[in-house]
Amino acid sequence: MAPREVFDRLVRGIAEERWDELPDLYAEDAVVDQPFAPNTSRLEGREALRKHFAMAAGRVRLRTHNIVVHDTIDPEVIIAEFDYDGLALETGRSFRASNIQVLRVRDGRIVESRDYHDHAALAAALQ
Numbered sequence: 821m822a823p824r825e826v827f828d829r830l831v832r833g834i835a836e837e838r839w840d841e842l843p844d845l846y847a848e849d850a851v852v853d854q855p856f857a858p859n860t861s862r863l864e865g866r867e868a869l870r871k872h873f874a875m876a877a878g879r880v881r882l883r884t885h886n887i888v889v890h891d892t893i894d895p896e897v898i899i900a901e902f903d904y905d906g907l908a909l910e911t912g913r914s915f916r917a918s919n920i921q922v923l924r925v926r927d928g929r930i931v932e933s934r935d936y937h938d939h940a941a942l943a944a945a946l947q
Contacts, residue, residue, distance in 0.1 A: 821925070821928035822925070823895075823897065823923055826925045826928065826929070826930060827889060827898060827921070827923055830842065830930075831884045831887065834884070835884055837877070839873040840873070842869070843866050843867075843873060845930055847866070847926070847927075847930065848866050849864075849866075849931070850865065850929070850931055850932065850933070851864050851931075852864075852869065852872075852930075852932075852933045854937065855936060856936055856937060856939050880907065880908055880909060882906045883904065883906075884902050884903070884904060885903055886901070886902055888901045889901075896925055896926055896931075899922050899923075900919075900920070900923065901918075901920050902918075902919050903916055904916065904919060906942065908942075913944075915944065916941065917938035917939075917941040917942055918938050921933055921935050
């Protein structure tokens with residue numbers, strides 16, 4: 821799978837709340853950095869990602885829009901800009917969060933990602 825196809829499956833899986841399928845889009849030893857997350861989050865390995873996505877299940881509903889994907893000179897790397905329209909299920913609060921992801925995809929799986937999400941918007945909706 822090409823990087824754009826993997827990204828498309830990722831955002832569709834999030835929108836369709838297929839949380840348990842999302843870790844399979846990542847390599848076993850994938851690394852995901854979230855520099856804007858509280859405490860600068862770093863997820864290492866598919867099992868850490870499985871736990872991360874499981875925490876979202878039943879807590880948040882996300883829909884993506886305004887998706888723009890940029891190719892780079894490296895065929896493994898794309899940059900995706902998009903917005904989430906979200907609903908925090910526990911509080912009933914809606915929110916919008918802007919996002920940028922830099923994904924490296926090798927052999928059809930995400931091996932590296934830098935996720936610049938608006939964690940403050942999500943945190944405010946969950947409180």
